[in-house]
Amino acid sequence: MTEEEFADFYRRSVHRITGQLYVMTGDFHEAQDVVQEAFVRAWNSRGRLDRDLGPDAWVRTVAWRLAVSRWRRLVRGRAAWEQRADPLTSGGPDPGMVDIERALRDMPARQRQCATLFYVCDLTVDQIAAETRLASGTVKTHLSRARARFADSLGPRPGVRTAGRATDRPSPSGEDHR
Incomplete structure (x- = not known):
């Protein structure tokens, strides 16, 4: 992949992959960090990016693995989730x-x-x-x-139908037939 191709790939993919990693990790700033690190690694390996999976999958996989590695290093990972603002x-x-x-x-x-x-x-x-x-x-x-x-x-x-009737309506007789 040439420098121009990589720059174009980065522009097209960085926001989408960051959003995907945000959904995976639940932490937007962490997603930004690992995606940027993954793109740095992709830049260094741009000549070898896996053509079968595609560069998007390669970056997403590296970013995911970086996120998992970071998460494992946290001594109190569960506490980090609880400290987030509601x-x-x-x-x-x-x-x-x-x-x-x-x-x-x-x-x-x-x-x-x-x-x-x-x-x-x-x-x-x-x-x-x-x-x-x-x-x-x-x-x-x-x-x-x-x-x-x-x-x-x-x-x-x-209003969502389950078992043939809407969940917010009682039965005609007023009884619950569940």
């Missing part, structure tokens, strides 16, 4: 996004990574398997468990 009191995103962020934050790292690659990055199961070096069945298992966690964390929504 988005509801600091003028953060809307409550629906906070619910999704909390659901993602409560997932194991591999589940969160697979869910992000599938739902945010719009990768196929096979692409996720290649990028994460997991078996396709393992990726499917992580996605299935992530969906179950989303369902548990986010719960039924008013």
Whole structure:
């Protein structure tokens, strides 16, 4: 990859990959740091970037591994999550996004990574398997468990049909037939 091609790749990809890593890690500043470090490493290896997965996947994978390494070095990693400001009191995103962020934050790292690659990055199961070096069945298992966690964390929504009726309407007789 020439310098011009790399510069064009960087301009096209840096914001998207940073957003993807933000969803994976739950920390925007950490995502920015690891993505920048991954692009520095990509610059140094631009002649060898994996053509099969593509440079986006290479940078995203390196950034993810950097994030995991940093997280492992934290002595009190869980305390770091708890020290973050509550988005509801600091003028953060809307409550629906906070619910999704909390659901993602409560997932194991591999589940969160697979869910992000599938739902945010719009990768196929096979692409996720290649990028994460997991078996396709393992990726499917992580996605299935992530969906179950989303369902548990986010719960039924008013007006959303479940079991043939809307959740915000009582039965005609006033009884609960669940």
